[in-house]
Amino acid sequence: MTKVMVVGLDGADWELIMPWVRAGKLPHLQRLLAEGCYGPLASISPPLTFPAWVSFSTGVNPGRHGVLDFFARIPGQFRVRLYNAMDIQEERFWHRLSRENKTVGIVGMPVNYPIEPLNGIVLPGFDTPGIGGGKAPADHMYPQSLYRELEEHCGGYWVVPNLVAFGPHQMSQAAERIKFVTVNKGQVVDYLLTSRNWDCFVFVLGETDSVCHHFWRFHDPASPLYESDPPELRDTIFAIYRQADEILGRLLELLPPDGHLVMVSDHGMGGTSDKVIHLNLWLAQEGFLTYKEQVWKKTWWRQAQRRLLHAARDLGRRYVPHALKKFLFRKTDLIDRLESHLRYAAIDWDHTLAYSDEGFHFPSIRINLEGVEPRGRVRPGKEYEQLREKIAAKLLEWEDPYNGARVVHRVYRREELYSGPQACHTPDLVIDWHQDGAYGYLWRPSAMAQEGRPIERLDLSKSSERRFVLNRSGRHRHEGIFLGYGPAFPPGREVNGLSIMDMAPLILYLNQVSIPAGLDGRLPTDIMKGEYLQEHPPQYDSHSETGRTQEAKPYKSDEAQEIEDRLRSLGYLE
Ligand SMILES: [Zn+2]
Numbered sequence: 001m002t003k004v005m006v007v008g009l010d011g012a013d014w015e016l017i018m019p020w021v022r023a024g025k026l027p028h029l030q031r032l033l034a035e036g037c038y039g040p041l042a043s044i045s046p047p048l049t050f051p052a053w054v055s056f057s058t059g060v061n062p063g064r065h066g067v068l069d070f071f072a073r074i075p076g077q078f079r080v081r082l083y084n085a086m087d088i089q090e091e092r093f094w095h096r097l098s099r100e101n102k103t104v105g106i107v108g109m110p111v112n113y114p115i116e117p118l119n120g121i122v123l124p125g126f127d128t129p130g131i132g133g134g135k136a137p138a139d140h141m142y143p144q145s146l147y148r149e150l151e152e153h154c155g156g157y158w159v160v161p162n163l164v165a166f167g168p169h170q171m172s173q174a175a176e177r178i179k180f181v182t183v184n185k186g187q188v189v190d191y192l193l194t195s196r197n198w199d200c201f202v203f204v205l206g207e208t209d210s211v212c213h214h215f216w217r218f219h220d221p222a223s224p225l226y227e228s229d230p231p232e233l234r235d236t237i238f239a240i241y242r243q244a245d246e247i248l249g250r251l252l253e254l255l256p257p258d259g260h261l262v263m264v265s266d267h268g269m270g271g272t273s274d275k276v277i278h279l280n281l282w283l284a285q286e287g288f289l290t291y292k293e294q295v296w297k298k299t300w301w302r303q304a305q306r307r308l309l310h311a312a313r314d315l316g317r318r319y320v321p322h323a324l325k326k327f328l329f330r331k332t333d334l335i336d337r338l339e340s341h342l343r344y345a346a347i348d349w350d351h352t353l354a355y356s357d358e359g360f361h362f363p364s365i366r367i368n369l370e371g372v373e374p375r376g377r378v379r380p381g382k383e384y385e386q387l388r389e390k391i392a393a394k395l396l397e398w399e400d401p402y403n404g405a406r407v408v409h410r411v412y413r414r415e416e417l418y419s420g421p422q423a424c425h426t427p428d429l430v431i432d433w434h435q436d437g438a439y440g441y442l443w444r445p446s447a448m449a450q451e452g453r454p455i456e457r458l459d460l461s462k463s464s465e466r467r468f469v470l471n472r473s474g475r476h477r478h479e480g481i482f483l484g485y486g487p488a489f490p491p492g493r494e495v496n497g498l499s500i501m502d503m504a505p506l507i508l509y510l511n512q513v514s515i516p517a518g519l520d521g522r523l524p525t526d527i528m529k530g531e532y533l534q535e536h537p538p539q540y541d542s543h544s545e546t547g548r549t550q551e552a553k554p555y556k557s558d559e560a561q562e563i564e565d566r567l568r569s570l571g572y573l574e
Pocket of ligand 1: 048267
């Protein structure tokens with residue numbers, strides 16, 4: 001029976017990798033490129049880690065699986081909460097494999113907590129609570145007996161490098177930590193693959209993503225955020241890729257001759273510019289949003305609020321004993337409330353037509369719609385449509401004041417990107433942002449603007465601004481990577497037109513399990529060998545229903561706090 005290994009290199013990008021491959025510095029990847037087929041893999045829009053991995057594993061768009069971002073808006077309130085696996089309303093491919101009696105291993109997959117038992121093993125991804133210093137606890141593994149086994153053979157399973165523990169002057173230690181965690185994951189995967197039977201093994205390495213968020217400014221001399229000091233940090237990103245290459249080499253040794261290896265990333269990666277966009281300030285400037293007070297102005301009250309927020313986080317992270325922390329965050333929702341306050345409190349809802357949740361990655365626009373928003377002002381139907389058109393047209397005219405370049409490449413109405421029962425929760429307008437030259441703009445809530453302008457250049461002489469870019473000099477791009485290796489794939493061929501949603505049907509097919517009909521992704525027969533397809537005709541299953549109804553089960557407040565801290569340390573939050 002054919003075995004399938006799936007390797008997810010979070011945030012991997014061919015533009016980053018290829019120069020190293022050409023220079024002969026990643027020998028195993030070089031072999032995979034020569035003997036397999038490869039090309040770009042379109043992520044979902046916007047290219048965010050949570051929804052992208054869920055689309056990868058379900059084969060459907062976020063409007064169907066329901067994970068739209070890192071945070072879900074709580075309906076009827078100006079509050080957000082973190083998504084977890086209970087929000088996923090579709091079957092993931094390993095559930096189907098498990099049901100078909102395949103033995104599966106799932107290691108490091110995001111949005112996979114709480115863990116669901118299956119025929120095989122599961123180790124959590126970076127967004128699981130209860131990790132503390134970085135090691136996964138027994139009750140977040142399946143089966144729990146794995147904990148002792150991994151302690152004994154690999155020194156435990158380290159889920160995250162816990163970068164939040166390292167300040168701006170400890171980047172060398174942070175680099176060592178990422179390397180340590182990457183090496184550990186290689187050992188864990190090696191141990192699991194050699195100690196038990198498996199049919200499909202899925203391994204996601206998050207460190208390829210976090211190392212770029214943190215170390216791009218040391219790696220790329222052309223980056224507007226470039227730092228040449230300390231010089232040894234220049235090779236940190238490469239060091240993680242070299243480690244990933246070594247893991248790939250080991251996986252190739254363990255793959256039987258008729259086995260397949262599929263390598264993907266959930267999105268690509270590039271550098272960031274030194275300009276920051278404040279989307280709500282732009283909406284205000286164009287007359288679509290009204291503030292009750294000057295939102296960015298540094299009044300004593302606002303300053304105090306921000307200081308309190310930072311203090312509360314620091315306190316939670318470092319000094320407060322666990323029991324008190326639990327009390328503070330679970331009973332009072334302190335941080336959640338302050339965070340929501342900073343985002344939404346200054347908006348005059350009675351005079352606002354559209355606004356953004358102002359997430360730190362690829363912010364979108366929502367219409368202040370009657371019947372949906374607590375203080376809706378726009379009527380559904382014609383008024384809504386006309387407003388969306390007007391905002392979209394204005395966005396396309398938006399110019400960067402520093403160079404006159406266009407800021408927005410394209411604007412999607414929600415229905416152009418998403419379909420399905422959850423699509424009604426997606427933003428009304430989704431923006432495809434231009435790059436600032438070769439670098440991506442940064443985004444930040446308007447309350448954190450320095451001068452009150454929609455686009456501002458960072459003043460890197462300020463320590464707060466240097467802190468802001470600490471984990472943000474690398475940024476996601478839409479195009480990730482795909483590589484297929486094994487008897488189904490033609491050697492050395494470049495392929496195009498693949499979507500991340502095609503991966504679930506592809507992996508099911510390679511495992512010789514039927515593909516549910518009606519997925520948004522398709523089996524990419526055009527990239528596979530004709531004779532292989534003839535010998536292994538794809539089976540489709542038109543009867544089974546992939547949708548599943550799960551009741552959302554939000555994280556407890558102290559758990560949410562822990563994961564938010566982790567997202568912050570990975571560069572996803574302020
Ligand atoms: Zn990612």
